[in-house]
Amino acid sequence: KAKEAGRGTHAFFEDSMTLQLKQEMDIARELSQAIKQDELLIHYQPQFDLQEGRLVGMEALVRWRHPSRGLLYPGDFIAVAEKRGLIRGLSDWVLTDACRQSRAWAEQGLDFGRIAVNLCAHQVGDLAFGDRILEILRDTGALPGHLELEFTETVLIEATAQTQSDIVRLSELGVHFAIDDFGTGFSSLQYLRKFRTDKIKIDREFVKDVILDAGDAEIVKATIALGTALGLITVAEGVETEEQADFLRRHGCRQAQGYLYARPIPASDVEQRWLRLTSPAAAIA
Numbered sequence: 001k002a003k004e005a006g007r008g009t010h011a012f013f014e015d016s017m018t019l020q021l022k023q024e025m026d027i028a029r030e031l032s033q034a035i036k037q038d039e040l041l042i043h044y045q046p047q048f049d050l051q052e053g054r055l056v057g058m059e060a061l062v063r064w065r066h067p068s069r070g071l072l073y074p075g076d077f078i079a080v081a082e083k084r085g086l087i088r089g090l091s092d093w094v095l096t097d098a099c100r101q102s103r104a105w106a107e108q109g110l111d112f113g114r115i116a117v118n119l120c121a122h123q124v125g126d127l128a129f130g131d132r133i134l135e136i137l138r139d140t141g142a143l144p145g146h147l148e149l150e151f152t153e154t155v156l157i158e159a160t161a162q163t164q165s166d167i168v169r170l171s172e173l174g175v176h177f178a179i180d181d182f183g184t185g186f187s188s189l190q191y192l193r194k195f196r197t198d199k200i201k202i203d204r205e206f207v208k209d210v211i212l213d214a215g216d217a218e219i220v221k222a223t224i225a226l227g228t229a230l231g232l233i234t235v236a237e238g239v240e241t242e243e244q245a246d247f248l249r250r251h252g253c254r255q256a257q258g259y260l261y262a263r264p265i266p267a268s269d270v271e272q273r274w275l276r277l278t279s280p281a282a283a284i285a
């Protein structure tokens with residue numbers, strides 16, 4: 001009897017594995033089409049200066065308008081894209097589209113600050129990483145100073161000497177670098193100096209309970225202090241309440257991004273709501 005049950009369990013796992021693999025292959029096949037057929041789009045999430053309230057930039061977050069499944073979020077397809085060799089095509093598309101938007105806004109004289117784009121380990125580890133970024137900037141006519149590249153601590157720890165020199169080269173041209181999800185990876189303070197980071201993004205995990213959890217509050221305060229001491233801009237992610245914003249402001253955090261201010265939205269909405277203000281005065285105050 002035990003043997004039968006065992007077999008049953010085994011068969012069950014086999015089935016669910018096959019199903020998972022099949023779904024993954026479906027996503028991969030559809031995604032490679034999606035990149036060519038313009039099914040991808042970017043939503044931009046504005047970032048604000050916590051003292052002055054003005055918009056300082058925005059993060060580009062990819063979405064996929066799937067023909068039958070509706071709007072899909074990165075959690076549904078980025079991991080598959082990385083695993084199945086599609087991340088390069090996807091990221092090229094995102095970078096190019098974000099840089100086109102940057103150029104278009106710059107041409108209209110709109111002050112959008114920077115557009116931040118997320119990069120994964122595969123892209124940064126690519127030997128042609130620096131060249132590809134430069135090529136996209138050239139092709140789109142976007143200014144390096146309007147581009148910010150975000151990656152996680154883990155990416156930096158695995159970075160080769162080549163990656164490091166690419167980062168230095170790009171930063172000398174004005175491209176900005178931000179460490180995403182700071183504090184969740186293997187935090188090594190060495191890379192903050194080694195790489196020319198100019199921003200650290202405090203992860204939503206710590207911001208979420210900053211009012212309720214004394215431990216999280218200490219981590220956030222220490223991170224802000226560290227960033228400030230090193231001359232870096234600190235940005236808090238996932239700010240959802242006024243209490244959180246007050247806490248962050250009081251402790252010297254420079255910028256914030258989160259549902260309290262804006263969800264990720266299409267570029268045209270950002271433009272209407274924040275870039276076409278008649279007065280530059282506080283958008284969030």
Ligand code: C2E
Nearest residue numbers: 061062073074094118119120238239240257258259260264
């Ligand atoms: P991330 O870079 O940490 O991006 C922030 C995520 O937090 C976004 O989710 C955003 O919608 C969400 N968020 C922002 N404010 C709030 C808030 O106040 N409350 C809550 N609950 N959530 C908030 P999203 O868009 O689903 O992106 C998830 C992750 O996918 C990103 O995390 C990023 O690592 C990755 N990703 C997004 N776009 C790209 C891309 O173009 N390329 C690559 N390689 N990764 C991407």
Ligand code: MG
Nearest residue numbers: 059118150180
């Ligand atoms: Mg990010």
Ligand code: MG
Nearest residue numbers: 180181201237
């Ligand atoms: Mg983040």
Ligand code: MG
Nearest residue numbers: 181203204237
């Ligand atoms: Mg995060």
